[in-house]
Amino acid sequence: xxxxKPLLEPYKNHTAGWGRKKSFFKxxxxxxxxxxxxxCLEDGFIRSLGLGKQGFAALSLVADTTGIYFNxxxxxxxxxxxxxPENEKLNLxxxxxxxxxxxxxxxxxxxxxxxIDPAKFEQTTRHVLVVDQTFGDQSIKYAGxxxxxxxxxxxxxxxxxxxxxxxxxxxxDVMAGKAKSHFQPQDLDSENIRVLTEAYNPxxxxxxxxxxxxxxxxxxxxxxxxxxxxxxxxxPWYAGWGLTQDHHAPxxxxxxxxxxxxxxxxxxxxxxxxxxxxxxxxxxxxxxxxEILDLFIPNIQFQQQxxxxxxxxxxxxxxxxxxxxxxxxxxxxxxxxxxxxxxKHHYILAWGKRAKLLKESAYxxxxxxEDGFIRSxxxxxxxxxPCSLVFDNVGIYYDATQPSRIEQLLLNVxxxxxxIDRAQRLRKLLIDLNISKYNVGTxxxxxxxxxxxxxxxVGQVEDDMSIQLGGxxxxxxxxxxxxxxxxxxxxxxxxxxxxxxxxxxxxxxxxEPDMLHYADQVExxxxxxxxxxxxxxxxxxxxxxxxxxxxxxxxxxxxxLPFYAGWGLTQDRYLSQRRNRHLTLEDLLYVTLVEYPTYNxxxxxxxxIPLVRPEDVIAYIxxxxxxxxxxxxxxxxxxxxxxxxxxxxx
Numbered sequence: 001x002x003x004x005k006p007l008l009e010p011y012k013n014h015t016a017g018w019g020r021k022k023s024f025f026k027x028x029x030x031x032x033x034x035x036x037x038x039x040c041l042e043d044g045f046i047r048s049l050g051l052g053k054q055g056f057a058a059l060s061l062v063a064d065t066t067g068i069y070f071n072x073x074x075x076x077x078x079x080x081x082x083x084x085p086e087n088e089k090l091n092l093x094x095x096x097x098x099x100x101x102x103x104x105x106x107x108x109x110x111x112x113x114x115x116i117d118p119a120k121f122e123q124t125t126r127h128v129l130v131v132d133q134t135f136g137d138q139s140i141k142y143a144g145x146x147x148x149x150x151x152x153x154x155x156x157x158x159x160x161x162x163x164x165x166x167x168x169x170x171x172x173d174v175m176a177g178k179a180k181s182h183f184q185p186q187d188l189d190s191e192n193i194r195v196l197t198e199a200y201n202p203x204x205x206x207x208x209x210x211x212x213x214x215x216x217x218x219x220x221x222x223x224x225x226x227x228x229x230x231x232x233x234x235x236p237w238y239a240g241w242g243l244t245q246d247h248h249a250p251x252x253x254x255x256x257x258x259x260x261x262x263x264x265x266x267x268x269x270x271x272x273x274x275x276x277x278x279x280x281x282x283x284x285x286x287x288x289x290x291e292i293l294d295l296f297i298p299n300i301q302f303q304q305q306x307x308x309x310x311x312x313x314x315x316x317x318x319x320x321x322x323x324x325x326x327x328x329x330x331x332x333x334x335x336x337x338x339x340x341x342x343x344k345h346h347y348i349l350a351w352g353k354r355a356k357l358l359k360e361s362a363y364x365x366x367x368x369x370e371d372g373f374i375r376s377x378x379x380x381x382x383x384x385x386p387c388s389l390v391f392d393n394v395g396i397y398y399d400a401t402q403p404s405r406i407e408q409l410l411l412n413v414x415x416x417x418x419x420i421d422r423a424q425r426l427r428k429l430l431i432d433l434n435i436s437k438y439n440v441g442t443x444x445x446x447x448x449x450x451x452x453x454x455x456x457x458v459g460q461v462e463d464d465m466s467i468q469l470g471g472x473x474x475x476x477x478x479x480x481x482x483x484x485x486x487x488x489x490x491x492x493x494x495x496x497x498x499x500x501x502x503x504x505x506x507x508x509x510x511x512e513p514d515m516l517h518y519a520d521q522v523e524x525x526x527x528x529x530x531x532x533x534x535x536x537x538x539x540x541x542x543x544x545x546x547x548x549x550x551x552x553x554x555x556x557x558x559x560x561l562p563f564y565a566g567w568g569l570t571q572d573r574y575l576s577q578r579r580n581r582h583l584t585l586e587d588l589l590y591v592t593l594v595e596y597p598t599y600n601x602x603x604x605x606x607x608x609i610p611l612v613r614p615e616d617v618i619a620y621i622x623x624x625x626x627x628x629x630x631x632x633x634x635x636x637x638x639x640x641x642x643x644x645x646x647x648x649x650x
């Protein structure tokens with residue numbers, strides 16, 4: 001609740017309690033005693049990835065000074081919003097957000113759900129859903145219903161649909177033995193009644209359902225969003241406005257309230273966009289629902305790709321911590337084994353080279369882990385935590401000898417107008433803020449040599465897997481430099497060694513006499529982005545710098561097969577038969593920076609958001625670059641450098 005203090009600041013003269021629990025009634029008594037106002041708090045309608053008891057903080061909250069939305073016995077702030085005239089602009093916004101919610105199946109809790117077998121819901125039969133709730137749920141009483149209402153509702157559904165299959169959806173807590181149902185086994189003993197025990201995504205489930213029967217469940221409103229006919233047997237907040245079938249609802253408890261009909265968009269706008277408040281876990285500031293959805297969507301999508309459990313094999317203690325952060329999803333099991341090989345039937349995570357060795361030993365369920373493309377401020381070899389990782393269960397982006405997930409995504413990419421716009425905005429951000437993979441090097445302006453053609457040759461780590469698996473003919477830095485000079489004897493060549501190589505942490509250093517023989521200029525400490533400013537072309541074997549140069553509109557020559565080559569955007573010495581289509585720069589950028597990698601910021605872990613957006617990482621890196629390096633950080637870097645030296649000696 002500490003994070004919500006800014007939201008609660010206007011209510012400092014109120015006493016606050018939760019829902020209709022004991023804390024609320026205590027707060028109410030205190031308010032009466034002290035002459036204060038009462039504030040009722042509750043979770044919002046799109047709350048988090050997992051449950052609160054699983055450690056997932058609420059990113060949505062309602063604060064009601066009149067009542068509370070689920071209590072139909074008295075007015076609430078939500079009800080007072082709904083009775084106001086409809087706002088066309090707000091309704092248009094609501095329509096857009098509803099479409100996003102339905103497209104990505106966003107609900108209150110957004111853990112990975114069980115997949116639905118379509119064969120379970122025969123297409124030739126109508127399917128009707130009756131929604132059970134946990135026994136003792138306070139919203140039932142405040143909707144004017146009783147435990148007996150559920151049996152009445154089931155009987156009515158059976159009567160209304162004698163030839164349909166009636167699905168009774170029990171609450172997950174009932175199946176887990178943590179709560180009690182409103183139905184006894186004998187209530188469900190009928191040929192056309194079936195009990196739905198699986199934890200399905202409610203929006204996906206509703207695709208198979210014709211009509212829905214509820215007492216006070218929020219699933220009823222989600223059914224309205226999905227265009228379903230909803231029968232209410234209590235008075236939830238969305239009943240009584242002309243959208244639900246209320247013949248069996250005790251509308252008399254409203255005492256004449258809710259006399260107007262309103263649109264679905266208006267109800268959504270009032271409840272989700274005005275009544276509920278949202279907290280962005282990246283910034284720690286209040287935000288709009290759209291920002292929460294932008295954060296939830298990559299988390300939902302990534303969860304869908306994952307198995308239920310993984311063995312993380314061979315990770316060092318340092319890597320173990322951040323790998324766990326990327327996989328901190330509800331119900332996902334992650335076990336680390338550093339030395340003992342996992343069984344072949346396990347789903348396995350392994351870093352680069354180790355993953356390749358496992359696959360060569362006939363392990364089939366291996367996901368390769370590698371750094372992403374907007375990684376950090378500082379090198380991985382210096383143990384700087386990565387803000388981006390890729391998890392590839394097909395191959396890995398730098399291995400041109402076999403397919404990879406990024407290659408599959410690029411072969412099938414078909415961007416919408418919104419996605420093209422986002423790719424263009426991302427490109428502009430990277431250029432305007434001077435963001436690269438590692439964001440190292442001196443930010444000094446270089447003077448362009450007085451030559452008609454200036455070529456930048458980018459060095460790499462020679463024993464790196466990207467050269468071993470993506471290099472074709474030329475596989476050394478000296479070989480590349482020689483080849484470029486041979487092909488362009490009259491051009492001005494700038495050679496830029498890899499930072500890890502130059503610092504002595506990795507292999508591939510060219511002797512200084514050779515560098516100066518083939519290159520006109522060597523830039524050791526200058527940022528690669530500053531080098532881009534004065535060159536016309538970039539020549540590389542497989543370096544990511546080639547991709548970064550494409551972003552900045554430079555001509556790129558590839559002497560190997562990096563993931564960005566072979567799509568009609570680069571000058572290629574070698575071709576891959578698998579890469580048989582031409583892409584736009586937006587296609588390449590969107591897949592490479594949005595669809596393929598994952599992003600994580602350490603400070604969002606407390607809110608239960610494992611993954612963030614590339615835009616969030618760019619803002620975080622920019623903030624780091626703008627801050628002066630503290631004494632503690634400099635001391636830490638010295639210790640890390642010493643650690644690496646000792647590691648090499650050992």
